[in-house]
Amino acid sequence: MSAGKYFLPNDAPEIERLDLQHHLFRLTFDDEICLCPKKDGAKRVLDLGTGTGIWCIEYADEHPDAEVIGVDLSPVQPEFVPPNCSFEIDDLEKDWTWSKPFDFIFSRFMTGSFADNASIAKKAFDHLEPGGYFEAQDMAVPFGCDDGTLTTDSDLWTWVCWLMEAMEAFGRPLTVAQKWKSLMEEAGFEDVVERVYKWPTNSWPRDPKYKQLGLWSLYDMDQVIEPAILAPMTRSLGWTREEAIVLAARARRVLRDTRVHAYWPIHVVYGRKPLKTQQQSPNA
Template identity: 70%
Template sequence: MPEQTRSSPPAADHGAEQRQPEVELVADDELDGTDSGFSVPLTNSLTSLRSSILAYQEENGRTYHAMSAGKYLFPNDDAEVERLDMQHHIVKMTLDYRLCLCPKNDGAKRVLDLGTGTGIWCIDYADAHPGAEVIGVDLSPVQPDLVPPNCSFEVDDLEKEWTWSKRFDLITSRMMNGSFADPAAIVEKVYNQLEPGGYFEVHDMAASVGCDDDTLPEDSDLVTFTRVLREAMEAAGRPMTAAEKWKSWMEEAGFESVVETTYKWPTNSWPRDRKYKTLGRWTLINMGQILEPAVLAPLTRVLGWTREEALVLAAKANTVLKDTKVHAYWPIHVIYGRKPLKKSD
């Protein structure tokens, strides 16, 4: 699949689809076979915003959102808050420390971030662009209280009616694969909520693992993990197929100049290239922390697995993640498009 992480992002206003030249990842043959990532402590969690919806659901030793309980199958506890902030750092590294690839990276007037999580992207954007009004929305109030004056957060269900009276010139969504029952309907809402000329940008991870040199066999425990997770999410009505479909949904909704770039997150430090090796080390920690919570709720609630069975599946997959002889990667899709300019709307 096409991919690029080293060169500058594509320019905005080109009518034809643009794709970046593929970058070949070369394995580092001096590794001893097992990767433990970075040996660094991670910071503690962020504080919550609203006490009225803090009655989180507790299950299998993790906590889950209270608003529209059961819709989002991944946890919102301190460990997950910490991981989300780390993942934000990894995405920024991938994009050469840009917050987005569309022209609005240079500034927007009014910004909406869908499924904002800890709110760290909103805070970074608001700090970088003091003149922009930045709003983040999530089912869980896990964002900090101390934020830039031009940044605010709302706790809401994005699958319900949107009630913002003003339009935005930038709407973003990051790592939301499996979050929506009907992602195409969300794209329609985004289109209607954007002002003419406004941009929608999505960052998402495919729920599958790639490998270009046959070091990851089809019967690998990691491949089994992704297959079972996709089956569970499909059965739950939250299919994890959005990453590969955002581009077509955006074009069908009416967006123009839609650009998709696919990156690779190595599963560990196996690449020889220094940047990808660093990305791999961070990705190993990030994915190592999400494997268990990713399958706990879907497998126990939907497929009828026991907690112990789900944990064993995750542990086996994690063993493969650490193996530097396996040259695998997670596909990361970045897509943006523009709502057409109109004389009247």
């Protein structure tokens, strides 16, 4: 998440999109703000890559006894927030300087933000008090499709494959969602839980809840399908801006096509820092 490495724009439309995306998550989780046991009872909370700060603000509102801190590269958070909520501008890929531990660290949609996600998991572990929880919510790529209506020769599949290749070359791989469970376990977390949800790419499902999720998901991704590839494709793979825009336009048509029954896999992973951590032997 270092300066100049974040691949999406940081303008008013993106800020609005992130707030709407938060609503999409709450709809997915039946209005829960997170899933780990620290959805209640946390006293000191850290939100990694807080963006607009909406998660912090709502968590602070719902938990007035908790101290909630959001961290991001950009100062786009609102000025008026709950008294128990604050924001800091910092680079999470550098050393974390908090001296007081947290009992809940939260991360959402940081796919493509970090070069070394294992390091982030380890930093989270080190900055939690024993018994504290780390929860990560991320979108997996490529798409899922259970009935073959999204084919590998479609423009949408081509778009996501080029995006994955470009972000890999960019040093910000997009495959972290599928790896969070193993990364947390390797960092030392125990009782790691993984849940996978589905965001339909548009309103194709018949189920009312999934149809609504698809409408919100389409609104979310329709806005980002072009800016998501502009920087990675032009900087990493040498594409022209015009080539990237044309690919995005073609992919957008497939994204909106209700005959294509694709979805985004959403991974939620959380784990607990052991109450007692093993001390390394001095002779080791």
